Amino acid sequence: MPRSPLSRLLxxxxxxxxxxxxxxxxxxxxxPLVLVAAIAPPGSAxxxxxxPIAGSAAGDGTVLNPWLSxxxxxxxxxxxxxxxxxxxxxxxxxxxxxxPGAPVQPGDTLWLYGGDHGAFDVRGAYNExxxxxxxxxxxxxxxxxxxxxxxxxxxxxxxxxxPSQWPSSGTLVRIQDHGWWGPTWDVVVEDCELYTALDASSxxxxxxxxxxxxxxxxxxxxxxxxxxRLRNVRHGITVSGEDAVVSRNRIDGFSADxxxxxxxGGAFLYNVVMNAFVGSGHGDGNHDDGFQSWxxxxxxxxxxxxxxxxxxxxxxxxxxxxxxxLHSTLQxxxxxxxxxxxxxxxxxxxxxxxxxxxxxxxxxxxRIVNNTVLDINDSSPGPPWIRVTSSNxxxxxxxxxxxxxxxxxxxxxxxVLDASNRTIVDAASHFVAPPLDLTLLATSTALDAGDAxxxxxxxxxxxxxxxxxxxxxxxxxxxxxxxFADGFESQDAYAWSRRxx
Numbered sequence: 001m002p003r004s005p006l007s008r009l010l011x012x013x014x015x016x017x018x019x020x021x022x023x024x025x026x027x028x029x030x031x032p033l034v035l036v037a038a039i040a041p042p043g044s045a046x047x048x049x050x051x052p053i054a055g056s057a058a059g060d061g062t063v064l065n066p067w068l069s070x071x072x073x074x075x076x077x078x079x080x081x082x083x084x085x086x087x088x089x090x091x092x093x094x095x096x097x098x099x100p101g102a103p104v105q106p107g108d109t110l111w112l113y114g115g116d117h118g119a120f121d122v123r124g125a126y127n128e129x130x131x132x133x134x135x136x137x138x139x140x141x142x143x144x145x146x147x148x149x150x151x152x153x154x155x156x157x158x159x160x161x162x163p164s165q166w167p168s169s170g171t172l173v174r175i176q177d178h179g180w181w182g183p184t185w186d187v188v189v190e191d192c193e194l195y196t197a198l199d200a201s202s203x204x205x206x207x208x209x210x211x212x213x214x215x216x217x218x219x220x221x222x223x224x225x226x227x228x229r230l231r232n233v234r235h236g237i238t239v240s241g242e243d244a245v246v247s248r249n250r251i252d253g254f255s256a257d258x259x260x261x262x263x264x265g266g267a268f269l270y271n272v273v274m275n276a277f278v279g280s281g282h283g284d285g286n287h288d289d290g291f292q293s294w295x296x297x298x299x300x301x302x303x304x305x306x307x308x309x310x311x312x313x314x315x316x317x318x319x320x321x322x323x324x325x326l327h328s329t330l331q332x333x334x335x336x337x338x339x340x341x342x343x344x345x346x347x348x349x350x351x352x353x354x355x356x357x358x359x360x361x362x363x364x365x366x367r368i369v370n371n372t373v374l375d376i377n378d379s380s381p382g383p384p385w386i387r388v389t390s391s392n393x394x395x396x397x398x399x400x401x402x403x404x405x406x407x408x409x410x411x412x413x414x415x416v417l418d419a420s421n422r423t424i425v426d427a428a429s430h431f432v433a434p435p436l437d438l439t440l441l442a443t444s445t446a447l448d449a450g451d452a453x454x455x456x457x458x459x460x461x462x463x464x465x466x467x468x469x470x471x472x473x474x475x476x477x478x479x480x481x482x483x484f485a486d487g488f489e490s491q492d493a494y495a496w497s498r499r500x501x
Contacts (some may be wrong), residue, residue: 045107052115061103070133071118079104083124089182095126109134112141119144124181127153134158146173150181160193167211175218184220191227200232200253205282205326208255218244225249236273239263246271253277257289267310274317279328288328290316294337302337302392310344313460318352322377329381331356338362338391347460347475350384351376351435357384357406362391365398370456372474373406374427376435383407388416402454405446405474420451422473438476446473
């Protein structure tokens with residue numbers, strides 16, 4: 001079947017990760033015990049079963065006698081965990097057991113079966129080993145929210161999180177430090193589905209502004225958000241904790257910011273952020289950004305630094321339908337109140353209807369390399385630029401801007417290197433079907449025009465650079481005949497699988 005231009009743009013590398021510890025489909029309330037043993041995680045860890053349809057609050061968590069819901073399991077004290085011995089939290093405190101000897105032990109797995117599991121509101125839950133909360137094979141469990149505060153070593157996989165009632169608003173997944181109960185760290189959320197509603201086609205501007213739930217809000221450290229799908233949300237993923245990894249998520253339909261990265265050491269890798277709705281013309285005071293950051297030091301916003309952040313291989317697409325009545329003009333990567341120190345911004349695609357394609361106000365010791373920035377239409381605002389400039393009177397310094405393709409540039413500061421960047425005058429002379437298929441044409445002047453010294457090792461799709469004598473400019477290296485893991489071989493190398501990102 002022919003693949004659409006949009007599908008080509010969305011194509012991304014399949015993620016390499018260990019296979020889940022299950023290879024069979026569990027049969028509700030009748031799974032043979034020998035099969036349970038065959039698909040249980042190795043070692044002494046135990047799989048516990050939670051089933052809102054066939055379970056009971058009086059159950060024992062076995063496959064033949066499951067518990068009722070995840071909310072009930074936590075409320076009844078069936079999970080052994082730990083809290084600090086004294087409150088309010090102090091770094092000198094020590095952890096002590098809660099619910100010692102409970103059925104669910106550190107290292108165990110809770111398999112959730114289809115149905116409503118309520119809300120998982122947890123405060124004070126430091127696990128000695130990771131406890132996994134996962135969809136049972138072939139099942140679709142629902143939660144109304146996940147709120148994790150003062151916690152450690154939790155892993156959520158394959159869950160669907162949506163509000164229990166609507167209209168309403170809030171945040172679907174919160175992973176938070178708590179001033180009294182303590183900090184949070186080492187949490188993973190993967191392969192989950194988050195949405196306010198599956199279908200927002202009938203939404204008004206008020207629905208997008210006041211009634212859309214946000215996806216993730218993370219203040220804890222070392223949190224990984226990967227492979228999740230967010231639809232029809234206010235904010236997508238907001239992270240202010242340190243050393244976060246946000247990778248291969250898809251945010252489709254949002255009305256504020258797709259991603260926010262406010263903590264040091266964050267990595268935002270191969271995400272797709274698309275379809276921004278409602279702006280100032282619809283009564284929304286928020287300026288929408290695909291990705292936004294700002295520093296917040298002792299003097300408030302714009303003081304201090306945000307350090308050591310990587311933005312790699314992300315796609316920011318303003319909208320599939322620029323004529324939608326609630327279309328919003330999206331700032332692509334907007335970092336306006338810095339300083340932003342030691343950032344790497346490479347192999348990203350920004351297709352938007354705004355001036356701000358990639359903008360850094362106060363960038364230091366950083367690089368912006370092999371990105372593609374272009375306009376989705378010929379109307380104002382736009383065309384988008386790559387901009388490096390000062391912040392609050394402090395100039396940008398020691399920045400490499402190289403091998404980019406953009407409709408405009410505005411570069412200023414101390415030792416800001418402008419190397420082998422190309423201005424897109426006629427997108428059709430470079431790309432197969434802009435802005436949705438950005439495969440470079442064989443006749444594009446961006447081919448073999450990059451600076452090898454500063455080029456990225458691989459493009460957004462993982463194609464090694466260079467494929468010719470020199471690396472190409474922009475986020476996508478032309479590679480006729482490249483074969484991807486999904487088994488498709490294409491003349492232009494950008495066959496796409498719905499398994500992406």
